[in-house]
Amino acid sequence: MTSPRLVFLDRGTLSPATRLRRPAFDHDVVVHDRTAPDQVAGRIAGASIVITNKVRIGAEALDAAPDLRLIAVAATGIDVVDLAACAARGITVCNIRDYARHTVPEHTFALIFALRRSLLAYADAVRAGRWQAAGQFCFFDHPIRDLAGSRLGIIGDGALGRAVGRIGTALGLDVVFAAHKGRNVAGPQGMGPLYTDFDRVLETADILTLHAPLIEPGPHGPGTRHMIGRPEFARMARRPLLINTARGGLVDETALVEALEAGQISGAGFDVATAEPPAPDHPLMRIAQRPDVIVTPHVAWAAEEAIQTLADQLIDLIEAFMAGRPRNVVAGPGAGS
Incomplete structure (x- = not known):
């Protein structure tokens, strides 16, 4: 059985000091520091799981990714993802919550x-x-x-x-x-x-x-x-x-x-x-x-403790999804979970 492919489109939006552990299941991973708008479709093609923080993922890019099952947004704001297009294609979208409360x-x-x-x-x-x-x-x-x-x-x-x-x-x-x-x-x-x-x-x-x-x-x-x-x-x-x-x-x-x-x-x-x-x-x-x-340059969220909490929750969400227990779902299968 082919291992799911995980693609992180903009790892550079998290501090280099942030520890991002590998999910606890067999997978292939591709990490990009940044992704330009015209690169999105090509980079998510063949992916099962995509992580994005600020890279926009619209309907046209989704058309290039028929195997995509999960978009994990490495933030609370979800306006970077076309939620309606994801729901129509059966793609689950989840986000990070309550990491920036301090x-x-x-x-x-x-x-x-x-x-x-x-x-x-x-x-x-x-x-x-x-x-x-x-x-x-x-x-x-x-x-x-x-x-x-x-x-x-x-x-x-x-x-x-x-x-x-x-x-x-x-x-x-x-x-x-x-x-x-x-x-x-x-x-x-x-x-x-x-x-x-x-x-x-x-x-x-x-x-x-x-x-x-x-x-x-x-x-x-x-x-x-x-x-x-x-x-x-x-x-x-x-x-x-x-x-x-x-x-x-x-x-x-x-x-x-x-x-x-x-x-x-x-x-x-x-x-x-x-x-x-x-x-x-x-x-x-x-x-x-x-x-x-x-x-200030969009750094209110960026305390070291907050970013590490975000990174840990991000991997927790991906592992929960793969275990059949999706959490923090905002669109697609499992919405409301």
């Missing part, structure tokens, strides 16, 4: 602290000689604000959003979770009795942080793409910080630039972009040098 909330608050206290701006000023030029023991070139007593608005109440909420509560923030528009229902356990109206959160938050998936508009609703755009920025009466460690497409980035320039928000901390890496003329690159902006 690293993303910690990165979120690293951005919040750095921006509220202008840490990078002051560090840059010291390097430029401003302290000596000040002629006294301190200087006040950039704003500094405490967190305690401020309102933290959270959009997205999954594991990461709730973890951010717990940290915010411990720090003395007034934590509110935004409802879907038109809804006002029971909130996350331990985080208060009700969600707060979406527009009300925009209007009253001192800090807004995004932890929602990127969902394209469709028959089931408007989706989440550009959920923060010009109309939403116009409602931000308290000039909040905007933090995005979720997906770049959640925010209209051109509107973000306009909002900063118009003073509708007081700063932005972004770990994600609509195009990664962004081109030099991308909207985020236009504002990355501002003292009230921090852009």
Whole structure:
């Protein structure tokens, strides 16, 4: 009997220090550091199992892989895979869950602290000689604000959003979770009795942080793409910080630039972009040098401990699938498992 062929399309998206054990069944494995869009079909042809992190797998590429049984996404976000096409072809798709419950909330608050206290701006000023030029023991070139007593608005109440909420509560923030528009229902356990109206959160938050998936508009609703755009920025009466460690497409980035320039928000901390890496003329690159902006290269998830947890869970999922016990299934046979 021929051993199943396993193909990893983008091993380079995991840290070189990450230990990726071999699955405990007979198999052939091919590992690619990166895969360009025009290489996908050729590389998955003949594969039984494909691992992808950020390489897109669409219907045309799937047509070249009649033996494919499983796509294991080495991330939580599954927008890189055509789920409908996989379901139609009987291909199971599974993803990684709950591996970033510490690293993303910690990165979120690293951005919040750095921006509220202008840490990078002051560090840059010291390097430029401003302290000596000040002629006294301190200087006040950039704003500094405490967190305690401020309102933290959270959009997205999954594991990461709730973890951010717990940290915010411990720090003395007034934590509110935004409802879907038109809804006002029971909130996350331990985080208060009700969600707060979406527009009300925009209007009253001192800090807004995004932890929602990127969902394209469709028959089931408007989706989440550009959920923060010009109309939403116009409602931000308290000039909040905007933090995005979720997906770049959640925010209209051109509107973000306009909002900063118009003073509708007081700063932005972004770990994600609509195009990664962004081109030099991308909207985020236009504002990355501002003292009230921090852009990090999609590394909120990338604590060593988190990546190792991801890698271990990835192999666990593949072994479970081969043992007939699929887990974390988002499409195809076994969906809901």
